[in-house]
Amino acid sequence: MASNRAQLQEEMRFRVLRLLQENPEMSQRDLARAIGISVGAAHYCLTALIEKGQVKIGNFTAAPDKRRYAYILTPKGIAEKARLTSRFLKRKLVEYEALKAEIEALKREDAAQNPEVEPQQRDT
Numbered sequence: 001m002a003s004n005r006a007q008l009q010e011e012m013r014f015r016v017l018r019l020l021q022e023n024p025e026m027s028q029r030d031l032a033r034a035i036g037i038s039v040g041a042a043h044y045c046l047t048a049l050i051e052k053g054q055v056k057i058g059n060f061t062a063a064p065d066k067r068r069y070a071y072i073l074t075p076k077g078i079a080e081k082a083r084l085t086s087r088f089l090k091r092k093l094v095e096y097e098a099l100k101a102e103i104e105a106l107k108r109e110d111a112a113q114n115p116e117v118e119p120q121q122r123d124t
Contacts, residue, residue, distance in 0.1 A: 016031060
């Protein structure tokens with residue numbers, strides 16, 4: 001199993017690739033805000049994706065400021081996004097099942113400790 005740090009980095013790459021596929025003209029600042037990371041972290045991640053050949057950079061021609069860029073996923077980037085999507089989904093499903101089991105255990109514990117409370121009141 002990957003370390004927590006590796007999982008966080010993988011999740012960040014997944015989110016960056018996903019956002020860029022939906023909106024290639026997103027600025028680094030907007031990308032950072034959407035993911036909840038610093039602009040420096042967004043820049044670092046984008047640079048790594050460009051170096052790996054997963055994202056290519058081009059001028060965003062519709063922008064009056066020609067310094068704006070479009071970050072376009074390459075075929076390699078699209079394949080990486082698909083791989084990361086699968087891993088992300090599997091990890092989140094495991095987390096969901098664990099959380100669901102924990103909620104059920106807490107409900108049983110609560111019911112045992114508070115038998116006078118109606119079950120429908122407990123769920124709210």
